[in-house]
Amino acid sequence: MIFKKIIVTFLVLCAVTAFAQENLIVNTHNRKQVSLNGTWHYIIDPYETGFYDYRYKEKGEKDAEAYWNNPEPHGKTDRKEHGYNNDYSIQVPGDWNSQDDVFKYYEGTVWYQREFDKPKLDENERIFLYFGAVNYEAHVYLNGKKLGMHKGGFTPFNFEISPGMLKDKGNFLVVKVDNKRYADEVPTLNTDWWNYGGITRDVKLIITPQNFIQQYAIHLKQSQDIEKSLKRKRFNISGYFKLNTTAAEEKITIEIPEIGFKENVDIRDSEGAFDLEAKKLELWSPENPKLYKVMFTLGEHTLTDKIGFRKVEVSGKDVLLNGKEIFMRGISIHEEIAPEIREYKRTSTTTANAYIQPLMRDYLKKIDKISQWRLSPSYNIQRYDGEQEGFFSLHNETSGSYPYRMLAWMVYLNDAKCGTEFPYQEKTVTPKTGRTVIWPAGWTHPHRGVTPNVGLKYIATGWFYHLPKGEPKFDGRHPDEQRIQEIIV
16 A cells, blocks of 8 residues: 555634635636736726725716726716726736836726636536736726725735626626735835836636635645655655535545546535545655646546655755755746836846857857847746646747748757757757857758657747848737847847
8 A cells, every 4th residue: 555544634724814815716627718918908097096986985886987888878968977988907917017118107996807708617617717826906897896805915816707797708707806915014104115016927817617626735744854754765745725605515525646646535514624645756856856747626627736745944044845954046036027128228238138148149150230120028937747748749930920030049048958959950959057159040950849758848038030121020929029129139
């Protein structure tokens, strides 16, 4: 037996004090979903005219002048005090400060709006509106009805949408976003903090079964002596789960296929906790970032995740990972575009671009008209896991949508054993941290990812463009590409 024993206990989960967190749905990227990212419309409302009445009280739900309602005048004399104009659009996710100069130093209320059609739902399915993060305070409305509010710029939240609230077409979604600072809140008034505003992470509709696993955790039990566990090659794993409602099923199945584990755990009401003893377990570390596929099954529905098992503890002044001292490396980064990018539009738009530009100049030094070549302001950060992920078919970087790509560049962000093959050039590049590859983007240099099914690969990729005269537009295929002419090498 891989697992000698399974001890099941039950616990009462403590209520989460933060608003809208008690019913938070975790692991949303592995659930059935519909993205609401993309172009939204907006209204800037510094005096909160669309929220408060003349007595500084929140407007009534059916108030036609409330900005969460779609203004629909029925006669020539009906007033229309607001509207969401197509000319005023903003990208989600993203902060508003870096998207338009009008927002540069703005702190206050901005109303976000978009429409969506009702997704196709199977019988007994439920639907939730999920926000990855909104900075700082959010009030959410759907078809004139308030779903709720949330405070906190870095925490996700969700609201269930009742079937009766949805129309087949043109559901009117509005989010009031407010990033004002207050003396008695965080961030406070006097602080070294760029308090950017906006819907900064993904927005999506999450579709679930009637009964589903809402929250869960599985990890190494922190009370165990990790050195003894390594010597014995046996590890204690603990965790909990919480269902959204009291399920008709009496058991939940926990499975880790790679080590051959599959166990049924009893459900008591809607919550449960478990303790397991396992062997043949590789611990996660930066040198060996081992992840296991973990499956939680309730009835006919299975939720999957990839989880690494490790123990972090402090001994005196030392931080220990799996019982060994580790030197901490970190970076301080916010989710908004960097201040220097906001200040200087005609310079490189990212740190990656600043790195790649001199390399490109050296590569292009034999070309006379370098000014015609422009670095794309957008680039990709990609993560590939073993043989399961990657571009394994031959491809080049040009297509009908991107005919102006002239050169492609790639920077490896880690050492890896899975590289990139250029078969026509009879060359395979091995990933080394900081190694940069530049090649013609067209049909002469098809390439593909190769892997021996070992480890992870992280890369940054981007392109150089050539825009001939008379071709200033890209037909709206990518919002960043509309700004290419502003970025001069």
